[in-house]
Amino acid sequence: MIDLYDPTTIREADSMAIGKFKVPGIVLMENAGLEASLCVQRLFPQAERFLILAGPGNNGGDGYVMARHFAIRGLLPIVLLAGAPEKIKGDALQNLEILKEMSTPIRITEEMTVEEITSLMSESHVVIDCLLGTGSKGSPQGEIRRIIELLEGRNNIVSIDIPSGINAETGEVYSPCVASVATITMLAMKTGLAAMPAAAKAGKIEIVSIGVPPHEVLPSLPCATLWEEEDAIATLPERKLDLHKGGRGTLLVVGGSEHYRGAPLLSALGALKSGCGVVIVASTDDVCREGISFLPEAVFHPMKRENPQDLLCWSERGTAAVVGPGLGRDSHGASLFECIWNEWRHPLLVDGDGIFWLNELKSYLKKRNDVIITPHEGEAARLLGLTAKDVASSRLYAAKELARQWGCVVLKGHGTVIDTISRTVIIREGGPELSVPGSGDILSGVIGTFLAQQISLLDSASLGVWIHGKAGQFLAERKGIDGILAREIAMGIPSVLCSLREKEKTKH
Ligand SMILES: NC(=O)C1=CN([C@@H]2O[C@H](COP(=O)(O)OP(=O)(O)OC[C@H]3O[C@@H](n4cnc5c(N)ncnc54)[C@H](O)[C@@H]3O)[C@@H](O)[C@H]2O)[C@@H](O)CC1
């Protein structure tokens, strides 16, 4: 698990290092710049010529320290001051004054032609982006904007702390924005570096010390966490030797309609391939009849769509339910959804058409605190009254807002965000191979399986998304990212689980 912190928390940690631990700010900057310069050399051992683009704040200050340390090592740094050099103050100014006494070239970009700047960019082995850091606000303006535009298309940029032009809190990407091959970030990882779309601008991320132990200055609870394999291993349900299929959970899947017959079957397949004990597919007569040959391991309950209460006969045996895959948008779909939402007494996952009905019927629904909703960006946008573009540009914010309304949300898409108001998890496993029809149905079954085994909402959602993503990744490695069928993702899940269990054994 990688802990993530927003810029406000990082600023408070810097203040604590200065105030409580009495480490002067200029010493923090010295450590940050020295460590960052060493890190750049580890990443580019052959590089000799470094172009340091420095903005007016302390991010620029880190750059002057880096330039000095490159010069000490006999390398060739050049510093370009971008944007209002008269604004430079404090620790950054002091480091600039030191550098001015040395022979390192320092130039002001406003006094240079585009050709001069771009040829320096091309001649350098590494361009170092110290334009904007965690103190930046909104889209880059003025001279900094012009310089970022000149960086477009270069593949030798390393950003310091964050790529200039991202929002380090929300993961938003402004225009223009630096796209880096690596980002060297100070003290701890920023939330915006892990969240899409900004994560795609950061490249490889390295964390360097500012000379104080992070746990001494950062709060014990991070603002968000980035899940890793060890988290999936730690969350796996226990498997005793005398395990009975009831111990693997009993999941009710409610969905399917005239035109969407496959969705509940794929959800059930996802559940069975994730180790669910009993899966009951409650659907139309047709789906149940045809479903038996597709998935004989499932139990089928042909629904009386005019009498949704009939489904509640599974309340005794069932331990969780998924409602929505292919449910349909006719009045039967509405009454089935309303019945399950208001009367099902076990944890519930709402996906697909269930999310449509959640939005339509919200004023008729009882308050529940045991529900996971799994919208993609378009569905999230409808729930929030925003556009899909708004949601895509600020996924962390959208997930938090949905969690405020519904308790636990899985905002699907690359860099899935899971939010329960008090906790935020980001999962980066999986890629474009997962954007295929039925992939979300499989995911609903995977998460439903863990919910049915009494794992918490947050852990069920995180484990389900991680495993689904990893199964996609394994497939992509063997078959590429095009032409994957949703059922192949499900078929890959046992190998993912097996590899997690193997690693679990070696840990004990
Ligand atoms: N003690 C500390 O606080 C430490 C800070 N460090 C560095 O300091 C950075 C934060 O420094 P600052 O708070 O000075 O902030 P920044 O260096 O991020 O930038 C603030 C400056 O940029 C200008 N600016 C803000 N938004 C802009 C925009 N959209 N377009 C153009 N100009 C804009 C502001 O006028 C201000 O002068 C960190 O990212 C890190 O690199 C490190 O040196 C470690 C220690």
Ligand SMILES: [K+]
């Ligand atoms: K930067």
